[in-house]
Amino acid sequence: MPPPDPVPAETDVAVIGGGVVGLFAALFLQRAGRSVAVLERAAIWSDASGANAGTIAVQNKRHEVVPLTRLAIRLWPTLKAEYGIDTAYSRPGGLRVAASETGVARLRRDAEKQAGAGLEIEWLEGNRLRDCAPWLGPSVRAATLCPEDGQASPLVTGIALSAALRQRGVALCTHAGVHQIARNGAQFVLDTPRGPLRAGAILIAAGVWSADVAALLGARLPLAVDVNMLSATEPAPALLDRVVTHADGVLSLKQYGNGTCLIGGGWQGQGDVSTGTRALDYENLLHNMRAAVSVVPGLAQVQLLRSWAGFEAVAPDSLPLFGCLPGLGEAYIVAGARGAYSQGPALGAEVARLMLAGETELDLTAFAPGRFAA
Amino acid sequence: MIGTNHSAATDGADADIAIVGAGPAGLACAAEAAALGLSSVLLDDNPRPGGQYLRHPAFATAPEDPLGADARRLASLLAVTALPQVSYRPGATVWDLPAPGVLAVAEGERSGRVRAHAIVLATGAYDRPAPFPGWTLPGVISAGAAQNLLKGMRILPGRRVVVAGNGPLLMLVAANLLACGVEVVAIAEAAPVSPRLWRALPLLLSQSDLLMQAARWRYAFWRAGVPFLQSWTIAHATGADRVDGAVLCPLNPDGTRDGARARSFACDSIIVGYGLLASVELLRLAKAALHWEPQRGGFVPVRDAAFRTTVPGVWAVGDGAGIGGARLAEAEGRIAAHAIATTRCHRGDQRRLSDLCARWGRIDQFRRGLEQLFAAPLPPHGPVGDETVICRCEEVTAGMLAAARDGGAESAVQVKAATRLGMGRCQGRNCLPSLSAMVAREQDASPGEVAWPMPRPPARMIPIGALLVESLPPPNLPADPHLPRKRAG
Ligand SMILES: Cc1cc2nc3c(=O)[nH]c(=O)nc-3n(C[C@H](O)[C@H](O)[C@H](O)COP(=O)(O)OP(=O)(O)OC[C@H]3O[C@@H](n4cnc5c(N)ncnc54)[C@H](O)[C@@H]3O)c2cc1C
Ligand SMILES: Cc1cc2nc3c(=O)[nH]c(=O)nc-3n(C[C@H](O)[C@H](O)[C@H](O)COP(=O)(O)OP(=O)(O)OC[C@H]3O[C@@H](n4cnc5c(N)ncnc54)[C@H](O)[C@@H]3O)c2cc1C
Numbered sequence: 001m002p003p004p005d006p007v008p009a010e011t012d013v014a015v016i017g018g019g020v021v022g023l024f025a026a027l028f029l030q031r032a033g034r035s036v037a038v039l040e041r042a043a044i045w046s047d048a049s050g051a052n053a054g055t056i057a058v059q060n061k062r063h064e065v066v067p068l069t070r071l072a073i074r075l076w077p078t079l080k081a082e083y084g085i086d087t088a089y090s091r092p093g094g095l096r097v098a099a100s101e102t103g104v105a106r107l108r109r110d111a112e113k114q115a116g117a118g119l120e121i122e123w124l125e126g127n128r129l130r131d132c133a134p135w136l137g138p139s140v141r142a143a144t145l146c147p148e149d150g151q152a153s154p155l156v157t158g159i160a161l162s163a164a165l166r167q168r169g170v171a172l173c174t175h176a177g178v179h180q181i182a183r184n185g186a187q188f189v190l191d192t193p194r195g196p197l198r199a200g201a202i203l204i205a206a207g208v209w210s211a212d213v214a215a216l217l218g219a220r221l222p223l224a225v226d227v228n229m230l231s232a233t234e235p236a237p238a239l240l241d242r243v244v245t246h247a248d249g250v251l252s253l254k255q256y257g258n259g260t261c262l263i264g265g266g267w268q269g270q271g272d273v274s275t276g277t278r279a280l281d282y283e284n285l286l287h288n289m290r291a292a293v294s295v296v297p298g299l300a301q302v303q304l305l306r307s308w309a310g311f312e313a314v315a316p317d318s319l320p321l322f323g324c325l326p327g328l329g330e331a332y333i334v335a336g337a338r339g340a341y342s343q344g345p346a347l348g349a350e351v352a353r354l355m356l357a358g359e360t361e362l363d364l365t366a367f368a369p370g371r372f373a374a
Numbered sequence: 375m376i377g378t379n380h381s382a383a384t385d386g387a388d389a390d391i392a393i394v395g396a397g398p399a400g401l402a403c404a405a406e407a408a409a410l411g412l413s414s415v416l417l418d419d420n421p422r423p424g425g426q427y428l429r430h431p432a433f434a435t436a437p438e439d440p441l442g443a444d445a446r447r448l449a450s451l452l453a454v455t456a457l458p459q460v461s462y463r464p465g466a467t468v469w470d471l472p473a474p475g476v477l478a479v480a481e482g483e484r485s486g487r488v489r490a491h492a493i494v495l496a497t498g499a500y501d502r503p504a505p506f507p508g509w510t511l512p513g514v515i516s517a518g519a520a521q522n523l524l525k526g527m528r529i530l531p532g533r534r535v536v537v538a539g540n541g542p543l544l545m546l547v548a549a550n551l552l553a554c555g556v557e558v559v560a561i562a563e564a565a566p567v568s569p570r571l572w573r574a575l576p577l578l579l580s581q582s583d584l585l586m587q588a589a590r591w592r593y594a595f596w597r598a599g600v601p602f603l604q605s606w607t608i609a610h611a612t613g614a615d616r617v618d619g620a621v622l623c624p625l626n627p628d629g630t631r632d633g634a635r636a637r638s639f640a641c642d643s644i645i646v647g648y649g650l651l652a653s654v655e656l657l658r659l660a661k662a663a664l665h666w667e668p669q670r671g672g673f674v675p676v677r678d679a680a681f682r683t684t685v686p687g688v689w690a691v692g693d694g695a696g697i698g699g700a701r702l703a704e705a706e707g708r709i710a711a712h713a714i715a716t717t718r719c720h721r722g723d724q725r726r727l728s729d730l731c732a733r734w735g736r737i738d739q740f741r742r743g744l745e746q747l748f749a750a751p752l753p754p755h756g757p758v759g760d761e762t763v764i765c766r767c768e769e770v771t772a773g774m775l776a777a778a779r780d781g782g783a784e785s786a787v788q789v790k791a792a793t794r795l796g797m798g799r800c801q802g803r804n805c806l807p808s809l810s811a812m813v814a815r816e817q818d819a820s821p822g823e824v825a826w827p828m829p830r831p832p833a834r835m836i837p838i839g840a841l842l843v844e845s846l847p848p849p850n851l852p853a854d855p856h857l858p859r860k861r862a863g
Contacts, residue, residue: 043784043785155792155794158791159781159791159792162782163781163782224858226858234799234835235798246855248851248855249852249855250851250852266852267849268859280470280831282487283846283847283849284849286841287846287849289838289842290841290842292838293839293842300838300842302837303799303838304832304837305797305798305799305832305835306801306830307830307832308828308830314857314858316857316858318858338856
């Protein structure tokens with residue numbers, strides 16, 4: 001086993017947090033020629049990015065983040081060829097289903113907006129719906145099909161992304177949680193248990209702890225924390241061939257090539273960030289399974305192998321906190337986007353552009369962290 | 375209350391005690407509880423009561439049952455399931471402890487939560503996985519499985535067998551095979567012939583019948599001319615698509631194989647039994663403190679004298695709390711029932727309790743004697759070979775584990791994520807112990823110091839259909855699915 005990367009004395013950019021946001025940012029910053037060190041409190045990819053459902057969907061996102069998500073969907077399939085990063089990405093297309101009147105209404109509203117934004121969205125009900133997805137249960141009244149929706153494997157991605165970064169000389173410093181940040185002129189001095197680091201710029205990508213890290217610089221940011229549950233089944237016979245999401249936001253469902261189904265949907269577990277505990281909530285877990293079986297009845301016969309809960313940071317308006325921390329020099333933050341796994345490569349690429357050139361490809365000014373300034 | 379069909383439990387509980395596991399430990403606990411006037415729910419995932427030891431009523435005992443007459447007394451425990459104070463529920467898998475005093479149960483149309491004032495985990499044990507090259511070949515059978523085949527179905531695992539492993543269960547299986555007319559080609563016992571016999575003897579005398587039985591076995595091996603190789607282990611199994619031979623070799627003092635002195639034996643099956651591991655999945659989920667006692671089944675719960683774990687209201691008894699055999703399991707189940715009676719309603723019979731404790735003490739002395747006698751290095755005894763499969767469910771080889779370590783996986787947790795080891799149907803029961811032993815060896819540490827991946831419910835896999843039956847209040851659906859669902863921070 002190779003020893004963990006030492007914390008360098010100095011670097012151009014210090015990325016705080018080794019999840020999907022921090023690592024993709026590190027990739028694009030390094031490619032632009034910057035020296036980058038990722039400071040990670042625990043192990044790389046050990047929090048939300050390693051525990052999530054791997055849905056890479058656009059039609060279940062808020063309208064405001066559709067362009068950002070589509071940028072990510074352009075990037076995901078290029079990672080293998082461009083950077084040698086295997087993600088097990090595939091794009092089987094997604095079905096967003098509705099089972100109630102309000103759900104159907106929401107689906108219709110969203111579909112119109114999405115079509116207006118240039119997304120390819122197909123409305124399905126009745127026989128067309130059953131023909132497209134004979135495995136759906138009778139409770140499903142309508143669905144929209146979006147060919148851009150897909151999935152990747154968080155396990156595969158994390159390993160490949162870390163390996164690619166190491167190979168490119170990015171220091172991945174584990175067990176190096178940042179507990180103090182001082183400013184020394186234009187430079188930042190970050191304290192970790194494995195030694196201090198001087199950096200010309202910093203990026204806070206610490207997931208649900210991002211507000212805590214920002215607080216080290218005196219910045220106050222609101223971040224709510226969801227405790228999402230997720231369940232994995234045994235390798236099952238082929239049950240579904242699309243990525244499924246739900247108009248009520250109560251289900252995410254997919255089946256991987258080996259037969260494993262992942263069942264999520266934002267059902268809340270127990271625990272909180274302050275204690276670090278994340279546990280299942282028995283009744284919500286049952287509700288989650290019921291939502292899944294009512295949409296794909298074939299799941300009732302499948303064995304459940306494991307369920308877990310993980311933290312997801314969400315800004316109060318569920319839009320990303322993206323950009324410069326006002327008045328703090330070269331300090332940036334990317335956190336709080338709902339479903340940030342989907343958007344990971346785009347958030348990384350765009351924040352790298354912002355840090356390097358002061359501008360982004362998309363107009364992301366609405367996501368500036370300053371919007372919450374009192 | 376005694377003898378009535380009424381539960382002593384009140385305030386919404388299903389019973390005073392919920393017992394998980396209907397082996398000797400769980401049955402004895404239910405019996406003693408009933409005698410004390412306490413009601414119990416006895417949950418077991420098998421269709422029949424009896425656990426590993428008593429499950430086969432048609433052949434209640436094997437030809438060479440070490441427990442002899444005692445086996446019949448233990449078998450009488452099966453009648454407990456018919457007591458009015460005992461609600462015996464076969465085919466019920468306990469998959470989590472979602473709240474204090476609550477068990478989550480998958481049981482077909484009866485699936486749901488069981489509530490009780492005290493929980494007794496009597497979950498038993500399973501064969502310790504011991505990978506070596508060829509261990510996944512057809513014809514390699516674990517000692518426990520061989521014993522179950524013999525006892526349950528009178529099926530012989532082969533005609534010419536090699537027996538390799540460590541501990542008393544191994545000897546029992548070998549003696550049974552011999553008694554059934556199987557040719558036992560050789561026995562490799564990892565424990566050395568030791569002067570410890572003389573130290574262990576006084577302890578062993580506490581159960582003289584079992585000691586005599588062991589002496590008779592050794593005599594039978596000697597008479598049949600079976601080589602009994604002590605401080606030997608299995609190096610590998612040979613054969614293309616089935617076992618056709620075993621290579622045995624001596625163990626060095628440091629616990630590695632001495633390949634230079636290996637010997638080959640032709641055989642058509644190999645019985646492997648390097649001891650048992652306690653089934654502690656539910657204890658892990660309950661966050662009970664565990665400690666490392668390799669000879670008692672790996673990680674076992676920290677318990678007080680009445681077998682309380684560190685989790686309030688949760689007791690652990692029998693092999694699932696530390697391997698000790700059926701007699702010890704029975705005594706522990708009974709003692710726990712008394713402890714619970716005392717906490718519940720100040721009942722309890724002090725004389726009976728002190729008799730039970732004295733009996734437990736004698737059996738435990740014997741257990742300690744056996745442990746001294748069979749103390750041996752844990753497998754794997756040296757490299758297992760890159761091609762050897764460690765995780766059968768996900769087909770992960772030792773080579774893939776090594777590659778993950780070279781690739782930067784720092785811990786057992788990360789190796790699991792990198793290789794999918796332990797993510798299959800057995801949920802890691804049959805491979806995580808090997809991984810932790812391998813990581814420990816690399817780090818020159820005890821497997822007790824290697825952190826395990828976080829346990830995740832269900833404790834055993836369950837059909838999703840089992841989660842559909844319990845009636846629940848309607849869920850709180852998010853008004854706007856995008857917004858934060860848990861308002862905090
Ligand atoms: C169960 C579940 C299912 C989900 N499903 C999906 C899905 O299907 N699709 C999707 O798009 N999104 C999904 N999400 C959301 C998604 O996982 C997250 O939005 C995303 O992974 C966040 O990435 P991150 O890099 O911001 O944070 P993280 O992956 O949490 O990384 C932050 C890192 O920062 C480290 N850190 C914290 N404090 C410090 C410090 N002081 N110093 C150094 N390091 C520190 C942490 O240890 C952590 O490793 C899901 C989330 C959960 C919990
Ligand atoms: C395969 C095997 C064969 C053995 N053969 C012999 C033998 O022939 N002679 C001998 O003297 N000793 C034998 N032993 C040892 C002996 O069985 C034990 O010492 C004795 O049975 C211990 O009793 P117990 O009650 O602690 O556990 P067990 O008898 O193992 O009973 C535990 C019970 O709990 C159930 N259980 C576990 N977890 C759950 C859960 N989550 N939900 C529901 N139910 C659960 C199990 O399925 C099992 O029925 C054998 C052991 C094994 C593993």
